[in-house]
Amino acid sequence: MFPNTLQISLLCSLMLIGLGLSAQGTRCDDIQPFCAGDDQLVFPNSNAGVTGTIVAEEGPDYGCLELKRYPAWFYLQIEDSGDLEFLIAQTENADGSGELLDVDFVIWGPFNKRDNYCSASILSEENLIDCSYEKDAIEIANITNAKEDEIYVFAVLNYSTLPGYISLEQIEMGENSGSTDCTVLDGVLGHDKVLCSQNETILDAEIDGASGYQWSKFDKNLNDFLTLSGETDSNLKVSESGTYKVLVEDGDGNNDIEDVINIQFYDRPNIQKPAESIAVCQKGNIVDLTQKEQELLVNTNFTEGYEIEYFETQQDIDNDEMIAKPSLYTAEVSETIFVRIRDLFTGCYSEISEIQLNILQLPQMKFPEEIEMCVDASGQFQEELVLGFDYGKNYNYTWLNGNEVISNDFEIYLNQQSVNPEYSLVITEAITGCEVSYSTKLKYVSEPESIEVEILKANFGQNWNVEVRAEPFLGHSSEFEYRLDDGLYTSQNVFNNIEKGVHEVSVREVGGCGGVLKDQFTVIGFDFFFTPNGDGINDRWKVTTDKDYQILNIKLFDRYGNFILEIDPKGEGWDGTADGELLIQNDYWFRLEYISPTTNGKKEFSGHFTLKR
Numbered sequence: 001m002f003p004n005t006l007q008i009s010l011l012c013s014l015m016l017i018g019l020g021l022s023a024q025g026t027r028c029d030d031i032q033p034f035c036a037g038d039d040q041l042v043f044p045n046s047n048a049g050v051t052g053t054i055v056a057e058e059g060p061d062y063g064c065l066e067l068k069r070y071p072a073w074f075y076l077q078i079e080d081s082g083d084l085e086f087l088i089a090q091t092e093n094a095d096g097s098g099e100l101l102d103v104d105f106v107i108w109g110p111f112n113k114r115d116n117y118c119s120a121s122i123l124s125e126e127n128l129i130d131c132s133y134e135k136d137a138i139e140i141a142n143i144t145n146a147k148e149d150e151i152y153v154f155a156v157l158n159y160s161t162l163p164g165y166i167s168l169e170q171i172e173m174g175e176n177s178g179s180t181d182c183t184v185l186d187g188v189l190g191h192d193k194v195l196c197s198q199n200e201t202i203l204d205a206e207i208d209g210a211s212g213y214q215w216s217k218f219d220k221n222l223n224d225f226l227t228l229s230g231e232t233d234s235n236l237k238v239s240e241s242g243t244y245k246v247l248v249e250d251g252d253g254n255n256d257i258e259d260v261i262n263i264q265f266y267d268r269p270n271i272q273k274p275a276e277s278i279a280v281c282q283k284g285n286i287v288d289l290t291q292k293e294q295e296l297l298v299n300t301n302f303t304e305g306y307e308i309e310y311f312e313t314q315q316d317i318d319n320d321e322m323i324a325k326p327s328l329y330t331a332e333v334s335e336t337i338f339v340r341i342r343d344l345f346t347g348c349y350s351e352i353s354e355i356q357l358n359i360l361q362l363p364q365m366k367f368p369e370e371i372e373m374c375v376d377a378s379g380q381f382q383e384e385l386v387l388g389f390d391y392g393k394n395y396n397y398t399w400l401n402g403n404e405v406i407s408n409d410f411e412i413y414l415n416q417q418s419v420n421p422e423y424s425l426v427i428t429e430a431i432t433g434c435e436v437s438y439s440t441k442l443k444y445v446s447e448p449e450s451i452e453v454e455i456l457k458a459n460f461g462q463n464w465n466v467e468v469r470a471e472p473f474l475g476h477s478s479e480f481e482y483r484l485d486d487g488l489y490t491s492q493n494v495f496n497n498i499e500k501g502v503h504e505v506s507v508r509e510v511g512g513c514g515g516v517l518k519d520q521f522t523v524i525g526f527d528f529f530f531t532p533n534g535d536g537i538n539d540r541w542k543v544t545t546d547k548d549y550q551i552l553n554i555k556l557f558d559r560y561g562n563f564i565l566e567i568d569p570k571g572e573g574w575d576g577t578a579d580g581e582l583l584i585q586n587d588y589w590f591r592l593e594y595i596s597p598t599t600n601g602k603k604e605f606s607g608h609f610t611l612k613r
Contacts, residue, residue, distance in 0.1 A: 026053035028060070028118035031073040031153070035182035036086065036170035042094050045101075045158045045166050046070035056155060060123030063106050063131035070158040072166070075117060075184070078110075078150045082178030084143040085171040088156065091137065094165045100137035102159040103166060107131070107141060109152030117153050135159075140171075146178045188259040189246060196348035197268045199239055203246070203261065206234035211251035218243035241265050266346040269306065271339070272298045277356035280331040281434035285359075289326040289337060292355050296339060305344040310337055310355075317352065334359045362436040363391045363427050372443045374513035377473055379417035379444075382513065387412050387440070388425065398426040417444050417475065445478040447514025448507050453521045456494075464500070464523045468493045470507045479510045500525035502549065502596055522549055522596060522605065529610040532576035541609055542573030543592060552593040552602070559587050576611050585613045 025031045026046050034041065044050065047070055056068035088105055092098025107129040115122055129152065132139045143152055156166055188205050195201055205213055215236050216225040225245050238244060241264045248257040274295040280287055289310050296308060310323040317338055323329060335357050341350040374382040388397070388411025399407040402420035406412065424439035448470035456465040472478040481489040483506040500523040508516045525544035532539050543554055551569035558564060567574050576583055591606040
């Protein structure tokens with residue numbers, strides 16, 4: 001562009017690059033470039049708080065605009081030919097909220113790069129493209145049939161005079177839609193350059209129609225630019241850091257272009273590759289990647305500060321997608337992490353280094369959840385239990401019984417029951433400290449300590465039910481099975497329909513631990529009830545005899561334990577009277593002594609029955 005002399009400074013160039021549009025010229029001589037790009041552009045409007053230019057300057061033909069309050073001047077360059085449509089809006093706040101403010105505009109063009117955009121002859125009625133003076137906060141501006149490299153000038157006016165923000169957005173128009181060229185934001189030479197590990201660069205100021213070029217370099221001692229002798233081509237080879245200026249001449253000296261660029265050459269930061277990988281104890285563990293920082297920084301050469309960036313893949317480096325929290329990285333597989341260092345002063349990056357993550361294959365020991373151990377009454381194991389395996393000198397071993405450390409050998413030998421049946425092993429990799437642990441619980445079983453037989457009353461008849469209760473030794477969790485006489489062992493401890501006489505019950509641990517505990521019991525036959533009403537049925541209560549035992553005596557008691565009388569075991573039975581009087585209907589108890597031929601010892605048997613009237 002050639003509006004007399006225009007110098008685009010480093011600061012201005014960087015601001016425009018970063019924001020697309022961040023400043024405005026309130027006079028055409030201060031006109032600023034902009035491009036629409038793909039995003040909505042938002043910038044502060046001109047108002048009394050930022051400029052003393054209340055009314056647009058005289059000279060240009062403003063077309064439909066009657067009042068030309070607080071202008072903002074911009075120009076754009078066409079990249080792709082076609083039609084362009086822009087939505088222009090003005091609101092109180094940058095996010096489009098708040099009060100709607102009246103906005104007006106006018107567009108001139110097309111021009112070429114050598115035209116003086118601000119002259120009255122250029123911004124004339126003949127070159128008016130579009131204009132709006134409506135009382136609206138939203139306007140539509142159109143440029144039709146635009147050609148590549150053409151220049152168009154915008155004046156956007158703040159009719160309301162209030163502070164606010166103007167937004168500009170290009171509307172997609174389909175296949176015939178044109179586009180704006182964002183390289184205009186960089187001036188002739190482009191934006192400033194920071195060159196890392198390069199010895200030279202080429203500055204290109206070539207513009208069609210230019211008659212000559214003059215290059216100069218800023219001298220800090222003189223505080224001014226000094227002409228570079230013999231440098232009159234459109235290109236300049238630069239191998240030293242500094243600020244360079246080019247004057248692009250148009251032949252008559254009226255529309256020369258002047259642009260400035262700053263060039264800095266820097267060395268890359270040095271980076272080292274860690275000698276050792278990072279050992280990851282197991283899949284899914286959290287790893288601190290920064291633990292290798294000091295190794296990476298050996299022989300570094302930073303100007304000031306630095307930043308270390310970590311990446312999972314080369315593609316992530318290309319996309320600048322860093323690992324967000326390198327100190328809390330989750331390692332799922334053995335992998336290579338890519339690392340680079342950024343010098344915060346120069347912005348230069350080091351070459352890519354690598355950190356290797358290796359997920360360790362720790363020992364995989366199979367401990368059963370529970371181990372059943374046969375013990376005797378004193379808690380001694382029937383067989384010695386050996387736990388553990390030697391995985392080599394790279395591992396340390398810690399055995400615990402509950403929370404108590406009991407051994408640091410790779411295996412333990414257990415012979416006796418302990419108070420705490422839980423055992424665990426911690427295997428530690430000696431170099432990395434990675435741990436894996438296994439645990440098991442011992443279940444102590446043994447033969448029964450004691451058994452108890454309870455004879456249960458049958459519903460009717462002369463058959464009985466028997467319940468056998470077996471008690472394990474203290475601290476044991478034994479399960480038992482039961483046998484009556486010469487029958488089969490069963491898990492059921494109640495036997496039904498047992499005939500009167502002498503019987504034997506056997507109890508053993510289901511797994512065969514220990515011996516068999518046996519006991520004998522006698523089922524005495526007696527009537528459960530009798531009805532002494534003289535009808536000849538159940539008129540007398542009696543205890544039946546059997547060849548397997550001899551009854552010595554039978555004593556009767558009331559429900560409160562008071563003695564009533566003694567009856568003859570060989571007699572006809574009891575008729576329900578005492579001392580010639582009828583006793584009331586109630587439950588009565590009896591106790592008898594008998595001798596079993598198999599044991600030749602006296603035993604007692606008791607029970608109860610019912611007198612019904």
